[in-house]
Amino acid sequence: MLRRIEEAKTRAEDDLRAVADLKKIEAWRIAHLGKKSAVMEALRGLPALSLEERKQAGARANEVKTLLEEAYRQKLESLKEAELAAAIASESLDVTLPGHPFALGRLHPTTQAVAEVCQVFAAMGFEVVEGPEVESEYYNFEALNIPRDHPARDMWATLWVDQSIAQSDQRVLLRTHTSPMQIRTMEERRPPVRAVFPGKVYRYEATDATHEWMFHQVEGLAIDTGITMADLKGTLYEFARRLFGADRKARFRCDYFPFVEPGVEMAIDCFACKGAGCRLCKGSGWIEILGAGMVHPEVLRRMGCDPETHSGFAFGMGVERIPMLRYGVEDIRHFYSNDFRFLRKF
Numbered sequence: 001m002l003r004r005i006e007e008a009k010t011r012a013e014d015d016l017r018a019v020a021d022l023k024k025i026e027a028w029r030i031a032h033l034g035k036k037s038a039v040m041e042a043l044r045g046l047p048a049l050s051l052e053e054r055k056q057a058g059a060r061a062n063e064v065k066t067l068l069e070e071a072y073r074q075k076l077e078s079l080k081e082a083e084l085a086a087a088i089a090s091e092s093l094d095v096t097l098p099g100h101p102f103a104l105g106r107l108h109p110t111t112q113a114v115a116e117v118c119q120v121f122a123a124m125g126f127e128v129v130e131g132p133e134v135e136s137e138y139y140n141f142e143a144l145n146i147p148r149d150h151p152a153r154d155m156w157a158t159l160w161v162d163q164s165i166a167q168s169d170q171r172v173l174l175r176t177h178t179s180p181m182q183i184r185t186m187e188e189r190r191p192p193v194r195a196v197f198p199g200k201v202y203r204y205e206a207t208d209a210t211h212e213w214m215f216h217q218v219e220g221l222a223i224d225t226g227i228t229m230a231d232l233k234g235t236l237y238e239f240a241r242r243l244f245g246a247d248r249k250a251r252f253r254c255d256y257f258p259f260v261e262p263g264v265e266m267a268i269d270c271f272a273c274k275g276a277g278c279r280l281c282k283g284s285g286w287i288e289i290l291g292a293g294m295v296h297p298e299v300l301r302r303m304g305c306d307p308e309t310h311s312g313f314a315f316g317m318g319v320e321r322i323p324m325l326r327y328g329v330e331d332i333r334h335f336y337s338n339d340f341r342f343l344r345k346f
């Protein structure tokens, strides 16, 4: 029995020397100090021995057990220390190393264009107001003189919101233009009012080089007593000069929008060819930039204004067109396909 105990001790010590990490030391503990280890088995076998043997073997087995436990404790300690030292060494921080350069953020080209347009109008005394992109049928159409079966609804292919999540009896949609803000604003303000409304609009359309299902508009509205078509022309003309150059000419032609009367479309003389005709203006010398008109009497009444005493003008423009024209971007889809090589050019 004594011999077995000594052999177990030697084996355990040899094995322990070979243990090199914390995972292996647990296996060692189970093998040499666990219930099935040689030392523990020797202790369990003591009752079968003679009294004399039992005394000797018992004492030695206990001694060996204590020795091994102490050896285990020491080894465990030193392994933990080694592991910590290795972690410290490998994770050491050299504060003298140069840092990682951060990529500089930039504003999206559309954001820049929206800001620029708003700044031009702000400088002319317009306030800037934003409104909801999820709109009711009332603000997007009805209040703007476009009843349910009006053929003009075809001008705005509409994305409707599922009525089961709409939480109202009003039909709900993604606004097809920023014009609903004309009505919303006039529900909260009394004339004189001068405001521009930038934001996203949505149309249920197949995309191509000049059409996106989401794009941006800036809407404008001025309501007061005695506002005339001359104010509309003067304001938009000044806007075109500030945005596209001091020598710009503007051209107004008749157009139809149900919420204005008369309605116009404004074009500026092509700033690339100065009106001579080029690829940008498709040879015409003119570039259409917005729709506008005098606020329709019916819409004025909706705004709580008497068309006998008050009048106003409104306009709406697509924003992506501005950088497209300026920088010759040939496809509107570039703006929203998240290609950083394109976006970082602005």
Ligand code: PHE
Pocket: 176, 177, 178, 179, 219, 257, 260, 291, 292, 293, 314, 315, 316, 317
């Ligand atoms: N809302 C019109 C559109 O999206 C533009 C417009 C606004 C026209 C204001 C006239 C007056 O096409």
